[in-house]
Amino acid sequence: MVIRIIKNFFSRIFLDIFRRRKDFSLGFYGPPNAGKTSLANKLCKDWTGEEIGKVSKIPHETRNIQFKEKVEIEYKGKKLTLKLIDTPGIATKIDYEDFMKHGLGKKESQTRAKEATHGVIDAIKWLDDVDAVVVVVDATQNPYSQVNITIVGNLLARKIPVLIVGNKIDLRKADIKRIEAAFPEYDVVGISVKFGKNMEEFYESLFSLAKKV
Amino acid sequence: MANKLILSFIPYAEIQKMESSQRVKKILDIILTGKIVILQGKLEAIEESGLIQATMALVGRIKGFRGVELAVINPESEQALFEKIKMGIAKVLAGNRYALTIIGPASIVKEIKRDPKKIELMLKN
Numbered sequence A: 001m002v003i004r005i006i007k008n009f010f011s012r013i014f015l016d017i018f019r020r021r022k023d024f025s026l027g028f029y030g031p032p033n034a035g036k037t038s039l040a041n042k043l044c045k046d047w048t049g050e051e052i053g054k055v056s057k058i059p060h061e062t063r064n065i066q067f068k069e070k071v072e073i074e075y076k077g078k079k080l081t082l083k084l085i086d087t088p089g090i091a092t093k094i095d096y097e098d099f100m101k102h103g104l105g106k107k108e109s110q111t112r113a114k115e116a117t118h119g120v121i122d123a124i125k126w127l128d129d130v131d132a133v134v135v136v137v138d139a140t141q142n143p144y145s146q147v148n149i150t151i152v153g154n155l156l157a158r159k160i161p162v163l164i165v166g167n168k169i170d171l172r173k174a175d176i177k178r179i180e181a182a183f184p185e186y187d188v189v190g191i192s193v194k195f196g197k198n199m200e201e202f203y204e205s206l207f208s209l210a211k212k213v
Numbered sequence B: 001m002a003n004k005l006i007l008s009f010i011p012y013a014e015i016q017k018m019e020s021s022q023r024v025k026k027i028l029d030i031i032l033t034g035k036i037v038i039l040q041g042k043l044e045a046i047e048e049s050g051l052i053q054a055t056m057a058l059v060g061r062i063k064g065f066r067g068v069e070l071a072v073i074n075p076e077s078e079q080a081l082f083e084k085i086k087m088g089i090a091k092v093l094a095g096n097r098y099a100l101t102i103i104g105p106a107s108i109v110k111e112i113k114r115d116p117k118k119i120e121l122m123l124k125n
Helices: A003-020 A036-048 A096-100 A106-129 A146-157 A177-184 A199-212 B020-031 B043-057 B079-092
Strands: A022-029 A064-075 A078-086 A134-138 A161-165 A188-190 B007-010 B036-040 B066-075 B099-104 B110-112 B119-123
Touching: A003 B036, A022 A106, A036 A078, A036 A134, A036 A161, A064 A199, A078 A096, A078 A199, A106 A146, A106 A177, A106 B043, A106 B099, A134 A146, A134 A199, A146 A161, A146 B043, A146 B066, A161 A177, A177 A188, A188 A199, B007 B020, B020 B036, B020 B043, B020 B099, B043 B066, B066 B110, B099 B110, B099 B119
Parallel strands: A022 A078, A022 A134, A134 A161, A161 A188, B007 B036
Antiparallel strands: A064 A078, B036 B099, B066 B099, B110 B119
16 A cells, blocks of 8 residues: 555656646736637636636726636646736727727726726736746737737846737738748747637647746 | 927937936826927837836826827848847947837827838827
């Protein structure tokens, strides 16, 4: 009995070493409405059965930092344990009147705008507490936006490994080549979270990212 | 009466010796007067995120202020390797003054469309 326990203990240790199991915190960053929470939800749902947060077509739905601890991902015999950190979309301007165009009342829009400004400040603060980052951009939008460049520049300055994900490749206007041209030094993956398209390549890239942590 | 648009130019020499917080303050002080800032050079990435944080802290506190639009044209990104090395040496000697940064209040500048070689300012009516 004792021998079996000791044997199991050592085999567990060796298995962990040889599987190169890694635990790290993975942040999801990007502009509003790019699909950060949708992607984080997809990962959580696939591997824990639960979601991390609500999604909406109205920008700045995520206004607080959201976490999911111990998300274990097993892919092609490899294993990763992640702490997922879903952050509010980073923006340089927030106008409550934009929310009113989506049908929200004035007071609700003003509250949402106030919370969204705090969310942006918090998201930037959290850059100091992530081990690696998935930058999610909308593949139908111009990748040269200053928000994208500022996020990637900050990650580079902090020496944080980055994977760039171009979401919404199911849409006709999506252009992954343009994202690759904008960020030639980075690994870029095009996916559609909505239709689960190209998730295999995303997981491959995620494991490559883990090696850089 | 015709609307007036004021561009305020900040030469690199004016911010070169400033601390990051002073740079951000100088830019925001001009923006809050309703002018568009043309900055010779560019902020460091961490200063840019500091500018965004300071901007967000002001949205909702100052009447009518909704944030900023900003864009940087950086000649380095399109250069060949040799040119980049040359520019790298020049940068050490002269500082990061080759880029051009445009920052405007979001109440005036609706959008700045940025490509590697051009900037288009879409103004609000």
